[in-house]
Amino acid sequence: MTRAVLVLEDGSVWKGKGFGAIAKVSGEVVFNTGMVGYPESITDPSYYGQILCQTYPLIGNYGVSSKWFESPKPMIKGYVVSEMCATPSHATSEKTLDLWLKENGIPGISGIDTRALTKRLRIKGVMLGILQTYEKKTDLDLLKEEAKNIPDPNERDLVSEVTTKEIKTYNKKGDKTIVLIDCGVKENIIRCLVKRNVKVVRVPADTDFKKIMSFSPSGVLISNGPGDPKKSEKAIRVVKKLMDSEMPVFGICLGNQILSLAAGGDTYKLKFGHRSQNQPCIEEKTGRCYITSQNHGFAVAPESLSKEWKPWFTNANDRTNEGIMHRSKPWISVQFHPEASPGPVDTEFIFDVFLGVMK
Structure with missing residues (x-):
């Protein structure tokens, strides 16, 4: 035995x-x-x-x-x-x-x-x-x-160890092009985009700004991934340049943290993280509560962001930030997983929100 x-x-x-x-x-x-x-x-x-x-x-x-x-x-x-x-x-x-x-x-x-x-x-x-x-x-x-x-x-740059080593394209005849910065992306994020008839260009996490723009994207998605977001220094610098160009940007999980750091905010480590399929998140504007799938050990400190940003979602259990959005620019992100897999699909509409922001 x-x-x-x-x-x-x-x-x-x-x-x-x-x-x-x-x-x-x-x-x-x-x-x-x-x-x-x-x-x-x-x-x-x-x-x-x-x-x-x-x-x-x-x-x-x-x-x-x-x-x-x-x-x-x-x-x-x-x-x-x-x-x-x-x-x-x-x-x-x-x-x-x-x-x-x-x-x-x-x-x-x-x-x-x-x-x-x-x-x-x-x-x-x-x-x-x-x-x-x-x-x-x-x-x-x-x-x-x-x-x-x-x-x-x-203490390591874990994203560099899990990101794709080559550029991959999905649904080449899609209506719009989204460049996906792969920090350790879950396959269902790609599936959620493809079923909305989006062309997805998946690139390594250290891809530079010029290369991303060469695909003429309508928007850029920063994926989930492992580890401390502050270790993803190259991705943070690239997202800053994307924001300078006013490119629509959407972050999921680690992507939420990277977007916040690129915007001048801060992140911190949670005591034991959120890893479950029943995390309640309240949308600040409507007060509606959604049950979400989550897997993260770090969080965004919303008070560290400028007043140009506002909280989008807040965790109903511990009041930690679960998403941010810019008040006037096309930049949004969520800490939970709208693609679920596993877990409830209640927030898959977030992908449609991003497609709307891209218009």
Whole structure:
């Protein structure tokens, strides 16, 4: 039987059963409270560099289908669940969760109290940790010492590690052209644009202003992605130039933070982030509350922006900013995921708002 252990930087130890690959990994340990959508979460590039804990008790029960992937492969460093289903039953299932993670070199641990782990992360904040799967034995004392000196992945420019390496075009005969700055984009963002008959030109995150403008775009979208937005220095500089040219700009998740930094604002790290499918967000103008899908560990400080900007959405739980818009220019962004996948599709209309801004 494969065994596994999760050791946090505070010295706490969680022993359980191992699945997936036999490996030792480190990363930022975070939790997601969604009841469904584990293939989407596992393939979401925003989780790059992180060990993901699912709070829903049963994971893997409907197997794995590439139909629901948000990128070509798993992006997490490790996986933590209460119970892993080894015999899934679903018409679309192509393989088990165990086999999928094993094929991609990702270790998992099951049989631990994920509720207790999540409570610890909520109280103390997200922590760095080591996840190891093994067959015979491991040196627990050594792991505890190693856990005290884990490199923080957020100190790296994670966007540069997940962005596309080449320019890709989708729906070449679309009515309008949107350049998508790929900071770790989820595939459903592209699908949401294409089904609105938009031509999408997906470019690496470090693409310069001149190259972006060479596609004669009607607008530019800054995607979601992993890590600290302040590390995306090249993208921030390019977005500043786009704003100087009054190009319509739309940011999603990390893109919201990059747009804010380009506008002279500031961002900060949340204690334990928002990673779920039921985050309530209030639209400031109408007072209407939308249930949103979210995955971020950083947020915008709206008070740091000039009076030319105004909050668009606010989180009903902790009052953090969930979107901004300029009072007179075509620049908007949201912190949540209007493309969902997984989660509610209540805010997919945001894409139509951006298309309207482009006119």
